Every structure is written in C-alpha cells, then in structure tokens.
Amino acid sequence: MTQMTQTPQVTTTPEATIADARERIDALDDRIIGLIQERMAVSAVVQQTRIASGGRRVHLSREMEILARYRDALGKPGTGLAMTLLELCRGRV
Numbered sequence: 001m002t003q004m005t006q007t008p009q010v011t012t013t014p015e016a017t018i019a020d021a022r023e024r025i026d027a028l029d030d031r032i033i034g035l036i037q038e039r040m041a042v043s044a045v046v047q048q049t050r051i052a053s054g055g056r057r058v059h060l061s062r063e064m065e066i067l068a069r070y071r072d073a074l075g076k077p078g079t080g081l082a083m084t085l086l087e088l089c090r091g092r093v
Contacts, residue, residue, distance in 0.1 A: 036088065043089035058093055 012020075047057050063086055070082035
C-alpha cells in the first residue's frame, strides 16, 4: 500500500490577494515611470542632434510609426497612450 502525501493548501483571503496584486501594480508603475523618464532623455538627445544638424525637431513619419506600433500592440487605446508619450518626450506640436 502506498501512502499519499498531501501538500498543505495555502488559502488567502480576497483582501490579501488584492493587496498583493496592488503591490505588484505599484512596482510595475514605478518601472514604467522610470522607462518613460529614460525615453524622454533619449528623445531629447535625438531632438537636439536633429536640430544641430539642420533638421526639424519633430519627424512626423517617425511619429506615425510609433503611433502604429502602439495601436497594433494595444488596440485603439494604444494610440492615445502613444500620443501622450510623444507629447511627454517632444512637447506639444
């Protein structure tokens, strides 16, 4: 006769599950904010270099590529998110 070992069941309350998930969301938000700040700094370098070499501050075809990438990945709300990112990174046009 073989003995079956039972693994203890871990049960959590809905409140604990929500609290854990919110901690994860907060950590993700911190990472996202850091990445946006990094993107803003890189974008500033691109803009400064483009202007210094006689180009325009904004490259509209590049922005269209970015909008399409976000829309394709996230659907219609992705376009709004991309617009917000572009405004943060280059300012209002």
